[in-house]
Amino acid sequence: MSTSFPAPLVDMGLSIEKMEKVAFILKTTAHPTRIAIVQLLAAQESQSVTEISDKLNVEQSLLSHHLAGMKLKGILSSTREGKNIYYSLKMREVIDVIQCLAGCTFL
Amino acid sequence: MSTSFPAPLVDMGLSIEKMEKVAFILKTTAHPTRIAIVQLLAAQESQSVTEISDKLNVEQSLLSHHLAGMKLKGILSSTREGKNIYYSLKMREVIDVIQCLAGCTFL
DNA sequence: TCGACATATGAAATTTTATTCATACATTTG
DNA sequence: CAAATGTATGAATAAAATTTCATATGTCGA
Numbered sequence: 001m002s003t004s005f006p007a008p009l010v011d012m013g014l015s016i017e018k019m020e021k022v023a024f025i026l027k028t029t030a031h032p033t034r035i036a037i038v039q040l041l042a043a044q045e046s047q048s049v050t051e052i053s054d055k056l057n058v059e060q061s062l063l064s065h066h067l068a069g070m071k072l073k074g075i076l077s078s079t080r081e082g083k084n085i086y087y088s089l090k091m092r093e094v095i096d097v098i099q100c101l102a103g104c105t106f107l
Numbered sequence: 108m109s110t111s112f113p114a115p116l117v118d119m120g121l122s123i124e125k126m127e128k129v130a131f132i133l134k135t136t137a138h139p140t141r142i143a144i145v146q147l148l149a150a151q152e153s154q155s156v157t158e159i160s161d162k163l164n165v166e167q168s169l170l171s172h173h174l175a176g177m178k179l180k181g182i183l184s185s186t187r188e189g190k191n192i193y194y195s196l197k198m199r200e201v202i203d204v205i206q207c208l209a210g211c212t213f214l
Numbered sequence: 215t216c217g218a219c220a221t222a223t224g225a226a227a228t229t230t231t232a233t234t235c236a237t238a239c240a241t242t243t244g
Numbered sequence: 245c246a247a248a249t250g251t252a253t254g255a256a257t258a259a260a261a262t263t264t265c266a267t268a269t270g271t272c273g274a
Contacts, residue, residue, distance in 0.1 A: 013209075014142070014143075014146050014205075014209055016139070016143075018209055018214060019139045019142045019143055019146070020139045021208075021214045022142055022205055022208045022209055022214065023137050023138050023139045023141075023142055025208055025214070026133050026136055026137035026142075026204075026208065027134075027137040027138075027231090029130075029133055029137075030130050030133035030134035030136075030137050031130050031134075031231090031232085032123070032126045032127045032130045034130075035121070035126045035129055035130050035133075036121075036123075036126055039121050039126070048250080048251095049250070049251060049252095050249090050250065050251085059233090059234085060250085060251070060252095061233090061234075061235075061236095061251090061252080061253085062232080062233060062234075063251095064251060064252055064253080065232080065233080065252090065253090066232090067251095067252095068252075068253085069231095074213075080240085080241090080251095082241065082242070082250090083240080083241050083242060083249060083250050083251085084241095084249095084250065084251085085250075085251060085252090091211070091213075093207060093208060093210075093211050094208075096207050097133075097204050097207050097208060098121075098129055100200060100203050100204050100207065101128075101129045101132055101133065101200060101204060102120075102121055102125055102129055103200075104198070104200050106181075106198075107125060107128045107129065107132070134261090138261090138262085155220080155221095156220070156221060156222095157219095157220065157221085166263085166264085167220085167221070167222095168221090168222080168223085168263090168264075168265075168266095169262080169263060169264075170221095171221060171222055171223080172222090172223090172262080172263085173262095174221095174222095175222075175223085176261095187221095187270085187271090189220090189271065189272070190219060190220050190221085190270080190271050190272065191220065191221085191271095192220075192221060192222090215274100216273100216274085217272100217273090217274085218271100218272085218273090218274105219270105219271085219272080219273105220269100220270085220271085220272100221268100221269080221270080221271105222267100222268075222269070222270095223266105223267085223268070223269090224265100224266095224267090224268095225264105225265090225266095225267105226263105226264085226265085226266105227262100227263080227264075227265100228261100228262075228263070228264090229260100229261080229262070229263085230259100230260080230261070230262080231258100231259080231260070231261080232257100232258080232259070232260085233256100233257080233258070233259085234255105234256085234257075234258090235254100235255090235256085235257100236253105236254095236255095236256105237252100237253085237254090237255105238251100238252080238253070238254095239250105239251085239252070239253090240249100240250085240251080240252095241248100241249085241250085241251105242247105242248085242249080242250100243246100243247085243248080243249100244245100244246090244247085244248100
């Protein structure tokens with residue numbers, strides 16, 4: 001997904017590279033289930049896959065795919081503890097991003 | 108895309124409906140070209156399609172599709188003035204969303 | 215009215231993302 | 245070690261989003 005705008009884009013400080021990175025993170029967040037995951041982990045740091053799966057009522061495998069993607073993209077981190085694997089927010093900024101929009105009266 | 112979580116999701120104030128709306132807006136923003144459009148319009152309210160197309164070096168039709176989508180989803184508004192159509196930001200909150208992530212040192 | 219310019223639109227073709235399903239892997243416990 | 249539990253993985257499929265291309269529409273000026 002390498003977009004190519006004319007080299008020195010003036011606008012507002014954002015380089016092409018940065019725009020791509022921002023888009024990348026936004027895309028990784030832009031999904032109801034993934035937003036719910038962020039919400040959950042914002043409220044309670046570190047929860048196991050089963051906990052999350054139960055609370056969100058999302059099938060194990062599907063959830064695992066979501067979690068893996070978010071981890072891969074740096075939004076989450078995980079650590080094993082016995083049989084369980086606990087996920088937590090690594091890029092806490094996404095909370096603000098969501099809050100920002102969630103605060104919009106018109107939504 | 109109607110996701111169905113168990114009815115009363117406690118977490119953090121965000122209803123399922125709101126999560127879907129937030130995801131909807133995020134998805135509409137999550138693309139390098141569209142982020143560039145927001146940047147452009149944040150710096151200078153109201154620009155014609157040709158202006159934007161020139162600055163971003165994006166083909167007319169493709170740009171038009173992007174603009175139409177963003178307008179449809181309430182992020183932009185447009186007004187015709189003679190031969191030109193001027194677009195401007197309607198949902199200015201997206202600026203903050205982008206800035207928020209753009210400010211992340213690690214990106 | 216015709217031609218040129220600015221923009222939109224719609225239908226393919228492509229690419230990306232999401233979902234499902236079956237199965238594998240790791241850890242604990244009996 | 246076998247069974248149970250928790251989680252990951254990969255392939256197949258389904259669904260969305262992006263891009264391209266051809267063409268339509270609106271507006272202006274000669």
